Amino acid sequence: MEVASMESIGVLMTNQMYPYLEDQLAKRFNLFRLWNYPSLSAFAKAHANSIRAIVGSTKMGADATMIDSLPKLEIVCTFSVGLDKIDLPKCKQRGIPVANTPDVLTDDVADLAIALALSVSRRICVSDSFVRNHSWTKSPFYLTYKFSGKTVGIVGLGRIGSAIAKRAAAFGCPISYHSRSEKPDTGYKYYSNILDLASNSQILIVACALTQETHHIVNRQVIDALGPKGILINIGRGQHVDEAELVSALKEGRLAGAGLDVFENEPHVPEELLSLDNVVLVPHIGSDTVETSNAMADLVIANLEAHFQNKPLLTPVT
Ligand SMILES: O=CC(=O)O
Numbered sequence: 001m002e003v004a005s006m007e008s009i010g011v012l013m014t015n016q017m018y019p020y021l022e023d024q025l026a027k028r029f030n031l032f033r034l035w036n037y038p039s040l041s042a043f044a045k046a047h048a049n050s051i052r053a054i055v056g057s058t059k060m061g062a063d064a065t066m067i068d069s070l071p072k073l074e075i076v077c078t079f080s081v082g083l084d085k086i087d088l089p090k091c092k093q094r095g096i097p098v099a100n101t102p103d104v105l106t107d108d109v110a111d112l113a114i115a116l117a118l119s120v121s122r123r124i125c126v127s128d129s130f131v132r133n134h135s136w137t138k139s140p141f142y143l144t145y146k147f148s149g150k151t152v153g154i155v156g157l158g159r160i161g162s163a164i165a166k167r168a169a170a171f172g173c174p175i176s177y178h179s180r181s182e183k184p185d186t187g188y189k190y191y192s193n194i195l196d197l198a199s200n201s202q203i204l205i206v207a208c209a210l211t212q213e214t215h216h217i218v219n220r221q222v223i224d225a226l227g228p229k230g231i232l233i234n235i236g237r238g239q240h241v242d243e244a245e246l247v248s249a250l251k252e253g254r255l256a257g258a259g260l261d262v263f264e265n266e267p268h269v270p271e272e273l274l275s276l277d278n279v280v281l282v283p284h285i286g287s288d289t290v291e292t293s294n295a296m297a298d299l300v301i302a303n304l305e306a307h308f309q310n311k312p313l314l315t316p317v318t
Helices: 003-008 020-030 040-050 064-068 088-094 108-122 125-134 160-170 194-201 220-226 243-252 290-310
Strands: 012-013 032-033 051-056 073-078 154-157 175-178 203-206 231-233 257-260 279-281
Touching: 012 020, 012 040, 012 073, 020 032, 020 125, 020 290, 032 040, 040 051, 051 279, 051 290, 064 088, 073 290, 088 125, 088 257, 108 160, 108 203, 108 231, 108 257, 108 279, 125 160, 125 290, 154 160, 154 194, 220 243
Parallel strands: 012 032, 012 051, 051 073, 154 175, 154 203, 203 231, 231 257, 257 279
Antiparallel strands: none
């Protein structure tokens, strides 16, 4: 099928993501924007039979209700590596392939994990404010803590976890990890139990996928095992961490600090975190660079075009 003949194919974007992606989709397909409709049911009533593809994101994917309301749906693509907003069993049951955007974002997310670990350890954000608000003219900044050489524990040694490990190793950090199964030939120490990983780490970095098994994988026990000198970094999903427990631990000095890209109820962040000097908070920007966002958008388009040309998907979720 020629690219031009795809113009009649109905594609539903679930929410506003990235203008370049939206423009490219609109150029190639018959693009429907869900946010222009009062509700999914109002949209489905008008256009259910037109939609052959969904493009979702970390904010809104494709849940069972959406999938069930689109009888002609053939493929779900997500502008993300994470699949937690897609009902995968439902897609499987309907024989609907799913494609995400792995690999192209790995470097950025791993870079951010290290940036957060450095920022928390060295209090980069607080010391930046210290200069801006002229405090430096009155006193020197207080001493912070070293990052190089700290023991780093990684939860989830997939593509992103491995990229974080590589970077942390370059800082002279001994690396350990926890995952469902031991990975052969990594040279990193494996812990089958996250509590043991946390007890043996000074910095714990969450980099696994969000599933039922990993929901609140960082709970009070894990936080206490990491201990009052420990730092937690989360570039996975907010739901990996019991946020209420994290807030209490930080307030009570049972944890030294945290660097968070993700939150349980994004974009809402617990008020208590906002006044703490020992946390660095960023708005789920792990892959949000121009280069990577473009690459992710191109991958979404390439997967859709492959599907509608009966070619194999570039990055199918298996
Ligand atoms: O959170 C970002 C992603 O899943 O790509």
